[in-house]
Amino acid sequence: MPISPLPKTPILATRLTIPGPSSEASICGAPTGLSYRSVPSPFSLTRGPVAAHHVSGVTRKGDFVVERNGSARVALVTGAARGIGRGIALRLAEDGLDVAVNDVGANEEGLNEVAEEIRGVGRRTATIVADVSRADEVEGxxxxxxxELGRLDVMVANAGVAQVAPLLEVTPEDFDRLMAVNLKGVFLCYTAAARQMIRQGGGGKIIGAASIAAHKGFAMLGHYSASKWGVRGLTQAAAQEWAEHGITVNAYCPGIVGTAMWDLIDEKLSEHMGIEKGGAIKQYSELIALGRVETPEDVASFVSYLASGDSDYMTGQSVMIDGGIIFS
Structure with a gap:
């Protein structure tokens, strides 16, 4: 995605590298529907074709459905070259899924390294350079x-960007660039994945990257917050529309994650607050009830659950994985 550097308010990204002072960093199932049957129940709804999710022809690894009629399930993770996306891709491979990984060309080296790690645990992979804000590239x-991998069972729309700036300094171009990735990109990944899953006969897990900013807007992250509220609404709508196909749609909402992204956010926030670098993240970290900064592995563990059969009765949710910052 050809985005020019913004001299005052650089965009920070999982999925692209911005030339200049900015740098990239991390932001931020089990399709048990092999067949469906209605189960009589006094609590059955009068509408909707699926009253229960029935599993057949699958192999389990612990609590995870890892094979479907002898073939490994397949996941796609966007923004997977590093940070949260990398953590998710590796966790799903450890869970027994074949995992395709995506990022933009600027991050291709990191993408190839992740793919090698996936092969190292005995799973198949594919590396795909594509811009999630472009419909043709997402469909491709x-x-x-x-x-290449035979099907798609799990879509993790993880790619995202952030920009730290007061709203009065955010230009329309800044706003459009961020929304193109964080909201339009999730929309394109959700819909392309759903079409593929429906072509396969239904069933699947679609998972998106939201944020604690999807539950509470943050100063200096106004347009980022708006984009994540959008992901939350999109997730709810998609969950309702695609339930009849056995597809669940959920999102994860990280808090303060120990990645290069937060180094950059801290730098910009500290500068705005007139304090030394490190001061902003220290203040935010003191809000975490569990007393430590989040890791990509913390997020990946929850995504592992969303990708598993254990989450089959969960859809339309945007769940905070923040160590106890925001309570609902």
């Missing part, structure tokens, strides 16, 4: 996954 990406 999903098509390649289905062609």
């Amino acid at each position: 990406m999903v098509g390649r996954v289905a062609e």
Whole structure:
């Protein structure tokens, strides 16, 4: 995605590298629907074709459905070259899934390294360079996954960008660039994945990257907060529309994650607050009830659950994984 550097308010990204002082960093299932049957129940709804999710022809590894009629389930993780996306991709591979990974060309070296780690645990992979804000590239990406790995069972729309700036300094161009990735990109990944899953006969897990900023807007992150509220609404709508196909749609909402992203956010916030670098993240970290900064592995553990059969009765939710900052 050809984004020019913004001299006053650089964009920070999982999925692209911005030239200049900015640098990139991390932001931020089990399709048990092999067949469906209605189960009589006094609590059955009068509408909707699926009253229960029935599993057949699968192999389990612990609590995870890892094979479907002898073939490993397939996941696609966007923004996977590093940070949260990398952690998710590796965790799903450890869970027994074949995992395709995506990022933009600027991060291709990191993408290839993640792919090698996936192969190292005995799983198949594919590396796909694509811009999630472009519809043609997203459709092509999903098509390649289905062609090279046989199908698509889990979509993790993880790619995202952030920009630290007062709203009065955010330009329309800044706003559009951020929304193109964080909201439009999630929309494109959700819909392309759903179409593929429906073509396969239904069933699947679609998972998106939201944020604690999807539950509480943050000063200096106004347009970022708006984009994540959008992901939350999109997730709820998609969950309702695709339930009839056995597809669940959920989102994860990280808090303060120990990645290069937060180093950059801290730098900009500290500068705005007139304090030394490190001061902003220290103040925010003191809000965490569990007393430590989040890791990519913390997020990946929850995504592992969303990708598993254990989450089959959960859809339309945007769940905070923040160590106890925001309570609902």
